[in-house]
Amino acid sequence: MSIIFDEKKKVFKLDTPNTSYAFHITNSKHLLHLYYGKKIPETDLTFLLRIPNDEPFVPATHDAMGPHSFDCAPIEFPTSGVADFREPSMQLMDENGMSACECYYKDYKIYKGKKPLKGLPATYGDEDDVTSLEVYCHDPLNGLEIILQYSVFEKLDIITRSVKVQNKGKSPLELRRLLSLSVDLDHKDFDMITLNGTWARERHVERAPLRFGKQVVDSCRGATSHAHNNFIALCDHKADEDYGEAYGFALVYSGSFISGCEVYQYEKTRVFSGINPYDFSWHLKIDEEFQAPEVIMTFSYQGLGQMSRNLHDVIRQHLIRGKWKDIRRPVLINNWEATYFNFDTEKLIQIARDAAQAGIDMLVMDDGWFGGRSDDTTSLGDWYVNEEKIKGGLKYLVDEVNKLGLKFGIWFEPEMISPDSDLYRKHPDWCIHIPGRYRTTARSQLVLDFSRKDVRDYIYSRIKEILSSANIEYVKWDMNRQLSEVGNEVLPAIRQREIWHRYVLGVYEMQERLLTDFPDLLLENCAGGGARYDCGMLYYSPQIWTSDDTDAIERLKIQHGTSMCYPCSTMGAHVSAVPNHCVGRTTPFQTRGHVALVGTFGYELDITKLSDEEKSAIKEQIAEFDKYNFLVRSGDFYRIGNPFKSTRFDAWEFVAKDKSEALLQYVQILKTPSLFLHRIRLKGLEQGQYYRHEQTGKVYSAEILMNSGFDIPNLWGDFHSYLAYFKKV
């Protein structure tokens, strides 16, 4: 059993194949964290607590049965206002305006399987995959019931955590914060890794040693954001891709968040993650409950590479759902960078004709097909086909594209409304706004109030009608601005601050409806590129548009950073035109193909303008995609180069789970003079076995490839790439 309760020692121990997590119930019924790290055999772990009982100037609990002081103790679920001065997981306001709260243990339940989280995305698994623990706690003074939820994946080094609270008291309560995760680690000698950036430069890796105090990444924008991702990692100072200890924490949520660490006075570290308490409040009437999102946790003693592979496995196997989870996804061509808003039926059919000849599977019609939208200032919300552009109507266009042998996909931005739209003229109160206050626009648009069911129902009915009107097999769901002036004229004052979270629940509910009504639909989430790249969205769409920056060299950093947490199979990646639209750089067609091969693969260019040579290169690239896609989608990913450290090269590798094949990809960034062959060491091959390099037929031992390396041939000029495929003999 992967979760046990030691009755005598009052210890809960959660074991994955290589890790253990443990906490203890004190005689005073407090829960104290004992251990999270490499697997250990014993459960008698209470000696690990080492809580000092004579720390000066630290408030004492005066409870002989419990910890001498909360401020020194590793509290499993820290609450505010009761002399633990570190970052709390929960803060409440009762009807008397008191904000202190506590968490006392009552009971527990261990069971096979895992329950879904109501209204929220979460990992899933059947009884063979996962075991769960619920720890029932309460605050006797205000009647709040607290359920700490843990699940252990039997075959993966993954533990998930969440918390649900229920008001079983005699008066309403106001929840002011409910974080999903708090883990007190035994020391402070960590580097913290975060993924930061901006539009077209998302998820660049930043790594820095922890300092005393709080260091956080967050978003108060209503979406995860371009600026910071809600995944963080902690690793020892020397940890690299292959060696050292690393913890990864990924929040399964797509709204405002906070994730970070506090190094406190006793040189220990509290890690936390959850919904951002900034401007958050949730009114809990008697008998109402609130479910916090889930956090996925992993620990690796084999460096950051294994940490990422653990996360990739759980996301691929136990978060992504639906028809497209494990199968080849269509190679698509998207018209955005080809035409922007300037297209019509004829142009799309021209693109589709050439795409069909090149072997592309699907045409995606991006922004600009509806209302009067010919630029980004108008018509969001008017989800009616613009028949001046789409002459003959949508069904005609889709049928023509289908006749050419291509599937058809379409772009929506369901959460948005343009002030210049029929919808806004009819329903000016449907956007998120504060009555009387200026409505800030961004990209000339406002945000529809998805906390309102009537608004969602209307938008959904439009999407459903469009999708039912023709054979549409893919939707790109975009979201191009953040939330401001958050309020509406529907909810009472005490529930206004709930809109942030209600909005996110509304987005989830809409996407769930879409997938229920159209189970075969391939959904790709997008948010002005990669501003909502998180585990929440991956529950609904198996792929996310990684960034609007499609330059092959910029993508090295973006995809490297994204891969810290998210599997390559989720990364929307396309070959686009040169000079690149974001940076003006010209890279070889082959390199663009090799870099896009890491992700979902597709094209984002005007194929009608390509030379015959480039068109036949597309055929070759698609043949490569077909050959390697299973390996890329399902294999283990190894980062070999680091584009944040080297301007010379980047390299990465996919190894099949059964180690029967491996794909090494190399990009020369800037050509360095007087350095010729570059020997790259492979990783993850099966020791004692031999591998044939397909291109040359030469056979190497796994040991040679992993300890001496494979010679990348001399590449002349900047930005060239090379791909080497190995098969076990």
Ligand code: DGJ
């Ligand atoms: C932002 C997306 O990231 C782009 O790919 C494109 O769909 C535009 N929006 C369309 O407005």
